[in-house]
Amino acid sequence: MHFKITTWNINSVRLRLDQVGRAVDAIGSDVVCLQETKCPEGCFPLTALQGFGFPHVAQVGQKGYNGVAILSRFPFASVAPQGWCGRDDARHLAVTLGPEAGDAAGIAIHNFYVPAGGDVPDPATNPKFAHKLQFLAEMRAWSGGRERRPAVLVGDLNVAPYEHDVWSHRQLLNVVSHTPVETEAMHALREEGGWVDAARHLTPEPEKIYTWWSYRSPDWAKADKGRRLDHVWTSPDLAGAIRRVDVHRDARGWERPSDHVPVTATLEI
DNA sequence: ATGGTCGATCTTCGA
Numbered sequence A: 001m002h003f004k005i006t007t008w009n010i011n012s013v014r015l016r017l018d019q020v021g022r023a024v025d026a027i028g029s030d031v032v033c034l035q036e037t038k039c040p041e042g043c044f045p046l047t048a049l050q051g052f053g054f055p056h057v058a059q060v061g062q063k064g065y066n067g068v069a070i071l072s073r074f075p076f077a078s079v080a081p082q083g084w085c086g087r088d089d090a091r092h093l094a095v096t097l098g099p100e101a102g103d104a105a106g107i108a109i110h111n112f113y114v115p116a117g118g119d120v121p122d123p124a125t126n127p128k129f130a131h132k133l134q135f136l137a138e139m140r141a142w143s144g145g146r147e148r149r150p151a152v153l154v155g156d157l158n159v160a161p162y163e164h165d166v167w168s169h170r171q172l173l174n175v176v177s178h179t180p181v182e183t184e185a186m187h188a189l190r191e192e193g194g195w196v197d198a199a200r201h202l203t204p205e206p207e208k209i210y211t212w213w214s215y216r217s218p219d220w221a222k223a224d225k226g227r228r229l230d231h232v233w234t235s236p237d238l239a240g241a242i243r244r245v246d247v248h249r250d251a252r253g254w255e256r257p258s259d260h261v262p263v264t265a266t267l268e269i
Numbered sequence B: 001a002t003g004g005t006c007g008a009t010c011t012t013c014g015a
Helices: A017-027 A046-050 A099-104 A127-145 A180-193 A198-202 A236-241 A249-253
Strands: A002-009 A031-035 A056-060 A068-072 A076-081 A092-097 A108-113 A151-156 A230-234 A242-247 A263-268
Touching: A002 A017, A002 A108, A002 A151, A002 A230, A017 A031, A017 A046, A031 A108, A031 A151, A046 A056, A056 A076, A056 A092, A068 A092, A068 A108, A127 A180, A151 A263, A198 A230, A198 A242, A198 A263, A230 A236, A230 A263, A236 A242, A236 A263
Parallel strands: A002 A031, A108 A151
Antiparallel strands: A002 A263, A031 A068, A056 A068, A076 A092, A092 A108, A151 A230, A242 A263
16 A cells, blocks of 8 residues: 655644645645644644544643644554653654554554754753753663564654755754754664654755745745755664655645645655 | 734734
């Protein structure tokens, strides 16, 4: 079967509900992982999302910030949110697909929203950056201890790990999301878990790949000062199944867009 | 050249 999994930092699921429907209709996703849903669980638009063809929805939320959700055409065998850095921030959700998912049955899906880290890349003076580094360190330890079974890790990881994941490596070396301490932490945690970066597996450097363009850029498409912050990783046993990774850049040009675009991996399993 | 723009919430914070 062809299994399509999409990750998208939606930056308010209530505001962009119609855009979720538009995107998944065009893509044909089997599973959609959203970040920054920005609503507490009580006001989550569950019924509307189910109406887009995803009867099975797992989500955690908070008032105003964070929040992650997994929408699925297939039932879940298990759902497990997890706290990180001793907080109950809604930044991670894991599910396992049930037997109804056919060849995708048993695959674990991890949806992450890594802290952005604030503006100053110094953990001594910026607690947000310290939080981000701690979060990445905990992910590394978790990756190393993880049970070896088929899994896909997606999300807004808020790090652009390779030189050509940003519009200018040199100009962003001291900008949060691309500093050496972050990119090294990201590589370490990926290698610790044996994870395969699906986009770079198919499209190695030096080809540029971006998934995010700042709201502050007056002409984002022309300037094209993007960064690759949104990722799909597979466990090593699924690496050979990666057929496509599509970055839906057009969504950045929609009316009232998210600053991130959907990224979809197609696996043949 | 240190801005610029969003979203949620309640005038400021996080991104």
